Amino acid sequence: MKLSDYSKGHKAVSAINALATETIWPEHTTPLNTRDAEKKQFWPKGFSAGTAHAGIKPAKKDLVIIKSDEPSSAAAVFTRNLCSAAPVVVSKEHLEQSASSIRAIICNSGNANAATGEKGLTDARTTAEKTARILGISSQEVLVSSTGVIGSFLPMEKINSAIDSLSAVLFEASCAKAAEAIMTTDTFPKYFGLDISLSIGTVRLSGIAKGSGMICPDMATMLAFLVTDAKIEQKLLQEMLSKANEKSFNTITVDGDTSTNDMVALLSGSSSNTRILPGSRDAQVFYEALESLMTFLARLIVMDGEGATKLVKIRVEGAATDLDAQKAARTIANSSLVKTALHGEDANWGRIIAAAGRSGAVFNPENASIQFDDLLILQPGYVSDFSEENAKKILSRNSYTIIVSLGDGAGSAVVHTCDLSKEYIEINGSYRT
Amino acid sequence: MKLSDYSKGHKAVSAINALATETIWPEHTTPLNTRDAEKKQFWPKGFSAGTAHAGIKPAKKDLVIIKSDEPSSAAAVFTRNLCSAAPVVVSKEHLEQSASSIRAIICNSGNANAATGEKGLTDARTTAEKTARILGISSQEVLVSSTGVIGSFLPMEKINSAIDSLSAVLFEASCAKAAEAIMTTDTFPKYFGLDISLSIGTVRLSGIAKGSGMICPDMATMLAFLVTDAKIEQKLLQEMLSKANEKSFNTITVDGDTSTNDMVALLSGSSSNTRILPGSRDAQVFYEALESLMTFLARLIVMDGEGATKLVKIRVEGAATDLDAQKAARTIANSSLVKTALHGEDANWGRIIAAAGRSGAVFNPENASIQFDDLLILQPGYVSDFSEENAKKILSRNSYTIIVSLGDGAGSAVVHTCDLSKEYIEINGSYRT
Numbered sequence: 001m002k003l004s005d006y007s008k009g010h011k012a013v014s015a016i017n018a019l020a021t022e023t024i025w026p027e028h029t030t031p032l033n034t035r036d037a038e039k040k041q042f043w044p045k046g047f048s049a050g051t052a053h054a055g056i057k058p059a060k061k062d063l064v065i066i067k068s069d070e071p072s073s074a075a076a077v078f079t080r081n082l083c084s085a086a087p088v089v090v091s092k093e094h095l096e097q098s099a100s101s102i103r104a105i106i107c108n109s110g111n112a113n114a115a116t117g118e119k120g121l122t123d124a125r126t127t128a129e130k131t132a133r134i135l136g137i138s139s140q141e142v143l144v145s146s147t148g149v150i151g152s153f154l155p156m157e158k159i160n161s162a163i164d165s166l167s168a169v170l171f172e173a174s175c176a177k178a179a180e181a182i183m184t185t186d187t188f189p190k191y192f193g194l195d196i197s198l199s200i201g202t203v204r205l206s207g208i209a210k211g212s213g214m215i216c217p218d219m220a221t222m223l224a225f226l227v228t229d230a231k232i233e234q235k236l237l238q239e240m241l242s243k244a245n246e247k248s249f250n251t252i253t254v255d256g257d258t259s260t261n262d263m264v265a266l267l268s269g270s271s272s273n274t275r276i277l278p279g280s281r282d283a284q285v286f287y288e289a290l291e292s293l294m295t296f297l298a299r300l301i302v303m304d305g306e307g308a309t310k311l312v313k314i315r316v317e318g319a320a321t322d323l324d325a326q327k328a329a330r331t332i333a334n335s336s337l338v339k340t341a342l343h344g345e346d347a348n349w350g351r352i353i354a355a356a357g358r359s360g361a362v363f364n365p366e367n368a369s370i371q372f373d374d375l376l377i378l379q380p381g382y383v384s385d386f387s388e389e390n391a392k393k394i395l396s397r398n399s400y401t402i403i404v405s406l407g408d409g410a411g412s413a414v415v416h417t418c419d420l421s422k423e424y425i426e427i428n429g430s431y432r433t
Numbered sequence: 434m435k436l437s438d439y440s441k442g443h444k445a446v447s448a449i450n451a452l453a454t455e456t457i458w459p460e461h462t463t464p465l466n467t468r469d470a471e472k473k474q475f476w477p478k479g480f481s482a483g484t485a486h487a488g489i490k491p492a493k494k495d496l497v498i499i500k501s502d503e504p505s506s507a508a509a510v511f512t513r514n515l516c517s518a519a520p521v522v523v524s525k526e527h528l529e530q531s532a533s534s535i536r537a538i539i540c541n542s543g544n545a546n547a548a549t550g551e552k553g554l555t556d557a558r559t560t561a562e563k564t565a566r567i568l569g570i571s572s573q574e575v576l577v578s579s580t581g582v583i584g585s586f587l588p589m590e591k592i593n594s595a596i597d598s599l600s601a602v603l604f605e606a607s608c609a610k611a612a613e614a615i616m617t618t619d620t621f622p623k624y625f626g627l628d629i630s631l632s633i634g635t636v637r638l639s640g641i642a643k644g645s646g647m648i649c650p651d652m653a654t655m656l657a658f659l660v661t662d663a664k665i666e667q668k669l670l671q672e673m674l675s676k677a678n679e680k681s682f683n684t685i686t687v688d689g690d691t692s693t694n695d696m697v698a699l700l701s702g703s704s705s706n707t708r709i710l711p712g713s714r715d716a717q718v719f720y721e722a723l724e725s726l727m728t729f730l731a732r733l734i735v736m737d738g739e740g741a742t743k744l745v746k747i748r749v750e751g752a753a754t755d756l757d758a759q760k761a762a763r764t765i766a767n768s769s770l771v772k773t774a775l776h777g778e779d780a781n782w783g784r785i786i787a788a789a790g791r792s793g794a795v796f797n798p799e800n801a802s803i804q805f806d807d808l809l810i811l812q813p814g815y816v817s818d819f820s821e822e823n824a825k826k827i828l829s830r831n832s833y834t835i836i837v838s839l840g841d842g843a844g845s846a847v848v849h850t851c852d853l854s855k856e857y858i859e860i861n862g863s864y865r866t
């Protein structure tokens with residue numbers, strides 16, 4: 001079965017379970033059971049969510065508020081695209097003013113509020129204010145996020161009424177429902193959670209994400225929101241998030257394009273007594289859980305990449321430095337020639353070594369070797385002597401690893417990519433409607 | 434008619450004529466008539482070519498020797514890929530030893546002699562020696578070039594007999610025939626020539642090129658060979674070639690992948706009396722002709738890009754520096770999202786501005802504007818108010834220009850790209866056979 005088949009009829013649970021099964025979770029973590037994803041308790045203590053249909057998308061829920069009962073410390077990383085969307089600008093402002101006391105994240109899908117100038121900024125601020133009003137908090141305690149079409153103004157009347165409608169409901173939307181409300185052209189909602197055993201007790205870390213679907217015209221793409229009831233002060237929280245982000249969302253590529261709205265936020269609630277101190281063993285355990293959950297959500301995004309049928313981990317090792325390894329891994333993972341060969345299940349090592357060669361990484365190609373899972377494809381000295389049949393067996397898997405060893409030093413890097421199929425062209429060549 | 438239709442039945446002449454008609458040639462140049470391309474006289478005085486069928490490709494000519502009656506000064510630029518092919522290494526050595534006295538270029542198609550280690554180097558040297566022997570010159574006077582499959586050894590017996598067979602024939606292959614012999618999966622041969630009126634008389638500049646077809650498995654791609662009967666000393670020749678290369682072959686992209694064998698060489702013969710002196714008006718006129726011919730050949734390559742149906746010039750202006758402009762132009766031209774939108778004839782300016790935003794170029798997106806040919810699509814302040822119908826008219830053309838003005842300074846850059854179609858996936862996803 002192709003990975004993409006999992007998504008037929010929004011079979012999120014089978015896609016998520018398939019990936020969870022092959023994931024090696026760190027010690028002291030217990031994956032939550034996806035059967036409970038529709039329950040409110042999938043969220044950590046002190047967090048809840050409400051979803052609404054604002055009418056930006058024709059029929060589906062397109063707005064979610066994730067709220068924290070108590071002031072949370074918040075960490076976030078944002079797109080580095082110069083054309084940052086208005087909600088990115090406003091969320092950055094609010095974090096500067098109030099990073100130790102964030103109470104809510106509001107996110108709409110269907111419209112990115114990007115390339116919208118001054119009016120866009122006003123709209124993002126109004127959205128935060130309105131949210132603050134119904135929750136009885138102040139507007140700088142709200143993070144704002146949008147995803148969807150670039151270059152259109154938000155329909156503020158619809159958004160205002162949708163927020164109003166949430167003032168009348170209990171916040172009982174599950175992680176799965178919250179993940180659904182931030183989907184654009186994702187074919188399934190993306191969410192997961194871990195229980196983490198610390199010396200101070202068990203804490204929960206849950207997250208939702210949306211990925212790279214860019215049908216009409218540009219879905220401004222990657223978003224992820226994570227929440228935990230572990231109590232972590234803001235500086236440490238930001239350090240952990242930034243570091244884990246480098247290892248997870250910053251190691252994925254679908255088509256090499258980065259968006260105007262990318263945002264990853266992590267809230268740490270203050271309703272429990274489980275404070276994690278900087279430098280503690282608990283901090284290390286929590287960090288590992290965070291990195292693994294973020295990597296999991298990142299891989300879900302690649303798995304649901306536009307037109308993707310395969311999830312491929314590119315691991316470059318033996319590079320002079322980590323930076324060299326990263327250059328090589330990214331260039332291989334973004335190469336259209338490599339990605340079409342992955343799609344064709346073709347053991348085309350020449351494209352892989354040529355991509356590494358043009359990446360800017362410094363190495364001697366004569367010392368390089370290439371491996372598909374456990375099968376050696378290229379040995380140093382350009383010796384290539386492998387069974388095409390065995391290679392084909394690996395390449396026909398839904399998910400596998402390509403290891404490129406540059407034979408030079410101790411630098412390494414990992415990038416997750418997908419294949420490039422005709423469906424990608426179909427999806428992205430279509431007219432805006 | 435789509436550009437790709439020109440290639441049906443190798444209608445090179447109509448493709449070349451179509452592009453020649455829309456090209457604005459510099460003053461003092463006269464394009465040669467493509468009706469004469471089959472005549473020996475399409476070459477400048479003192480140059481000729483012989484082609485052979487070595488049997489690397491099943492039926493077609495796959496080997497060409499371009500020879501100069503007298504010692505030529507030679508200039509060349511090569512791929513920067515670390516995995517440089519053996520012929521690239523050997524040609525660099527020969528240029529170091531003998532750049533003012535090059536007598537021949539030998540090129541085979543069908544096999545790139547790349548990723549072939551020590552044996553590859555020996556084979557490339559043997560090819561040069563054999564060529565030198567039949568022409569009665571020394572081997573360092575020969576440049577060697579190969580294009581085709583990466584990772585296989587050259588069939589040296591076949592190549593040796595093919596070179597032998599050329600010792601018995603008159604060198605009467607036309608530019609068109611020479612261009613055919615270096616094709617891999619190009620759909621038509623690429624060649625052109627200019628007469629240039631200098632104060633010292635009229636000189637001729639002719640060139641052949643091959644482009645980016647990479648079916649099975651990696652055609653190591655771009656090659657171009659130019660020859661002129663203008664007499665230019667080696668240092669000036671190299672300066673001119675390097676500069677023109679930046680403006681021509683270094684401004685094209687089909688899929689962002691660069692190959693292991695790329696090479697552009699220019700020979701300047703010594704059989705005429707038309708010496709061009711550094712700093713002279715003639716040097717300027719010749720340079721402009723060189724740049725325009727190289728740009729023409731470069732655009733032919735993009736036009737014949739794998740699966741391409743459109744040839745699009747991306748011009749970025751108003752950048753803080755030329756480097757900023759180049760970053761923006763290259764990122765736009767390589768973006769899969771932009772290229773699929775071009776294929777879908779979709780006026781999707783959001784993707785263009787988002788690509789510029791992530792390119793590393795420094796600018797304020799609020800000041801940016803975008804134009805398709807003469808139609809303004811985006812005005813500063815994110816004002817977008819244009820007729821979709823008029824935009825569609827332009828985007829349905831075979832060839833047009835996208836101008837992105839960053840509103841910041843005087844930096845500018847041009848990149849030529851093509852659209853990304855399902856045929857690209859089809860061509861590159863196929864198995865090596």
